[in-house]
Amino acid sequence: MANKSVFATMAGKLLPRTDTRNHEGAQAYSLSPRQALAQLAATGTFNATFYAGAREQLTEVLELAWQVEPEFLAKTAVFAFERGYMKDMPALLLAVLSCLHGDEFGRAFPRIVRNGRMLRNFVQVMRSGATGRKSLGTRPKRFVQAWLEQASDVEIMRAAVGNEPSLADVIKMVHPKPTSAARAALYGYLIGKPHDVLALPELVKAFEAFKRDPSLPVPAVPFQMLTALPLTREHWVAIAETAGWQMLRQNLNSFARNGVFEVEGFAERLARRLRNPDEIRRARVFPYQLMVAFTTADAAVPKVVKEALQDAMDVALANVPAIDGRIVVCPDVSGSMSSPVTGHRQSATSKVRCIDVAALVAAAFLRANRTARVLPFEQAVVEIDLNPRDAVMTNAARLAAIGGGGTNCSAPLERLAQEQAKVDLVVFVSDNQSWVDATAHAHQGTATMQAWNKVKLSNPQAKLVCIDIQPTTTTQAKGQADILNVGGFSDQVFEVIATMARAETGADHWVEQIEAITV
Template sequence: MANESVFATIKGKLLPHAGAVNHEDAQAYSLTPQQALAQLASTGTFNATFYADAREQLDEVLKLAWQVEPEFLAKIAVHAYESGYMKDMPALLLAVLSMMEGNGFGRAFRRIVKNGKMLRNFVQVMRSGATGRKSLGTRPKRLVLEWLEQASDAEIMRAAVGNDPSLADVVKMVHPKPKSASRAALYGYLIGKPHNVLALPEVVKAFEAFKRDPSLPVPEVPFQMLTSLPLTKAHWVQIAENASWQMLRQNLNTFARNDVFEVEGFAERLAARLRDPNEVRRSRVFPYQLMVAFNTVDAGVPEVVRGALQDAMEIALANVPSIEGRVVVCPDVSGSMSSPATGYRKGSTSVVRCIDVAALVAAALLRRNPTARVLPFENDVVDVRLNARDTVMTNAQKLAAIGGGGTNCSAPLARLVSERAKVDLVVFISDNQSWVDSTGHPHQGTATMQQWQKLKAINPGAKLVCIDIQPYTTVQAKPNADVLNVGGFSDRVFDVIGTMLSSKSDPDHWVRTIEALRL
C-alpha cells in the first residue's frame, strides 16, 4: 500500500504547485516580474528588514526592472510615488528608465520630481553607480536643468536644505544658464561664488537681513535654516504659522518646548490646520505617520492638538471602503512583525513597526465596517475583543500590544473553516513569511491555499485580499480571480481593494490598476 503520508488523497480541485520558498524556507508562490516589481516598488525602502538586507532589495529591483517593458516601468515608478508615497524607489526606477529607449523617462520624471528633495534623491541615485553609470547623461541632465529653470525662488530655497548631494552640488554638476540677474545671483549665493547681492531674490535678502537683525520678521525659509539662530517664542510662533502641514505634524514637541502653545488661541489655530481636510489630503501623509505623531507627543502639547491628530487620522482614512457583506480582517502579530515598517537604517530607523501598520489597517477597516470580525494571528489565532465604536487609534494600540510567536497565515482561515463561517471578504495584513504551517509538499500547495479552498467550498463567492507590507517577492496565496495580493502601507491600498471588489474578477487586478495609469 502506498505511503499515505506522502500520497494522501487531496479533496477538492488540485491546488497550484508552490514552487518557491520564502525567507523561512517554507512553501510559497513566486510572482511574475510585473507583480513582484509592483510589490517591491510599494514597500521597498532600501533599508534592512527582518529577513533581507538593503543590497538584496536593490539587486532584486534592478533584476526585475529589466524584465518589464519601459512603459510599465514608468507607470510603476509614478504609482510608487503618487499612490505609494515612496521616495527612494521612484528615484531608482527613474534612473533605470533613463537608460532605456522611449519617452517614458521624461514623462515619469515630470510626474515624480516635484520638489527639491526628489531632485536630489534622483541625482544621488544616478551618481552612486547603483544602476551601472555614475554620470547624469544627456537626458537626465536636460530634465534637471528644466526643473531648476522652472522652480520658483522659494522652491530653490526649500531645495537647498539637505546634503548628499546638496542643491549646490547639483548646480555645480549641471551648470545651469540663468535667464535673469536674480537667478544668476541666487546660484552664486548657493555655491559660494561671487554674486550681485542687490540682485538676490527678496526671500534671500530677508533671510540674510534676519540673520543680522533678529528683530525683523521671520523670513519664509525652511525652518532648518533658522534653528541655529537665537530664536524667541515670538519667532517660533511665526515659524509655526508659516510652516507646511507636514512640518507642523513633525515638530509639535519642538513647538511645545519653545512655548508657542502659551500664546492665547494659538493651539486652537494650529489644531484647525491639522484637521483641515484639504491640507491633510494635500500633504500625502501616511496614516501610520499620524499614529506616530499621536503616540509621541509630549505632555506639553495641548489636548486640542492631540484631538486634531485623531481627526486628521479619520480624514486620512476616508477612502477605506465600506464593504457589503461579512468581512474578516486578519492582522499578522507574529515576532517578525516587530521589525520597523520601513526597515533598519542607522540613525533614522522608524519607530513604527510592521505590527503597528497591520493593526492600523485592521482598525481602520473595522471602523468603516462595524460588523467586521478581527482575527489577529501568530502561531494560531489570538482572541482579542475590540469595540468598533472606539477610535482607530485606540483599537490599533490594542492590536499592536499583542505581538510575538511564529507566523501561521493559514490559522485564521482554518478557524473560519472549522466554524463553517459565512464570509464574503477576508483581508490579511502580513509580511507573508509563513512557516509554522509549512506543508513540506510543494505539489499540495501552501497551507493558506489549502484552507482557502476549503473556505471557498463553504463560501463560493468569497474573495481574499492579502496586503503585504514588506518588500519580498513571494506570497502564500497565489493570485487568482478571487485572490488579490497588494503591497504597500499608504491609504491608497484601500482604493485598490475597493476597485477589486467592484470590478469583474481579474487574477491580476493590481497590475491592471498600474497599467491603467496614464502618464
C-alpha cells in the same frame, strides 16, 4: 495500494504547485516580474527590514526592472511617486530608464522630479553607480538643468535643504546657465562663489537680513534654515503660522518646547488646521503618520491638538469602505512584525512598526464595519475582544500590544474552516513570511492555500485579500480570481479591497492600475 500520504484525496480543487521559497525557506509562490515590480513600487523603502537587507531589495528591483518593457517601467516609476508617495523607488526606476533608448525617460522625468528633494534623490541614485554608471550623462544632465532653470526662487531655496548631494553639488555638476542676474547671483550664493549681493532674490536678502537682525520679520524660507539661529517664542509662532500641514504634524513637540502653545488661542488655531479636511487631503498623509504623531506627542502638547490628530485620522480613513457581507480581518502579530515599517535606517528610523500598521488597518475596518471579526495571529490565533465603538487609535493600540511568536498565515483560515464559518471577505495584513505551517512538497501548495481551499468549501463566493506591508517577491496565496495580493500600506489600500469585494478587480490589480497610467 497507492501510498495515501502522497495520493490522498484532496478536498476541493487542485492546488497550484509552489515554485519558490520565502525568506524563511518555506514553500511559496513567486510573482511575475510585472507583479513583483508593482508590489515593490508600492512598498519598497531600500532600508533593512526584518527579512531583507537594503542591498538585497535593491538587487531584486534592478533585476525586475530589466525584465519589463521600458513603457511599463516608466508607468511604474510614475505610479510609485504619484500613487505610492514613494521617493527612492521612483528615483531608482527613473535612473534605470535613463540608461535605455527611447523617450520613456523624458516623458517620466517631469512627472516624478517635481521638487528639489526628488531632484537630489535622482542625482544621488545616478552618482551611486546602482544602475551601472556614476555620472549623469548628457540626457539626464539636460533635464536636471531644465528643472533648475524653470524652478522658482522659493523652490530653489527649498531644494537647498539637505545633503548627499546638496543642491550646491548638483549645480556644480550640471552648470546651469542663468537667464537673469538674480538667478546668477542665487547660484553664486548657493555654491559659495562671488556674486552680486544686490541682485539676489528678495527672499535671500530677507533671510540674510534676519540673520543679522532677528527683530525683523521671519523670512519665508524652509524652517530648517532657521533652527540653528537663536529663535524666540515669537519666532516659533511665526514659523508655525506659515508652516505646511505635514511640518505642523511633525514638529508638535518642538512647538511645545519653544512655548508656542503658551500663546493664548494658538493651540486652537493650530488644531483647526490639523483637522481641516482640505489640508489633510492636500498633504497626502498616511494614516500611520497620524498614529505616530499622536502616540509620540509629549504631555506638553495640549489636549485640543491631540484631539485634532484623532479627527484628522477620521478624515484620512474616510475611504475605509463599509462592505456588505461577513468580513474577517487577520492582523499578523508575530515577532517579525516588530520591525520598523519602513526598515532600519542609519538615522530617523520610524517608530511605527509593521504590527502598528496591521493593527491600524484591522481597527479601521472594524470601525467602518461593526460586525467584522478580527482574528490576530502568530503561531496560532490570538483571542481578543475588541469594541467596534472604541476609537481606531484605542483598538489599534490593543492589537499592537500583543506581539511575539512565529508566523503562521494559515492559522486564521484553519480556524474558520473548523468552525465552518460563513465569510464573504477575508483580509490579511502581514509581512507574508509564513514558516510555522511550512509544507514539505511543492505539489502540496502552501498551508495557506490548503486552508483557504477548506474555507471555500463552505463559502464558494468568498474572497481573500493579502496585504503585504513590506517588500517581497513571494506570496503564500497565489493570485487568482478570488485572491488578491496587495503591496503597500497607504489609505488607498482600503479602496482596493472594496473594489475586490465588489468583484471589479482581479489578481493583477496593481499591474492593471499601472497599465492605466498615461505617461
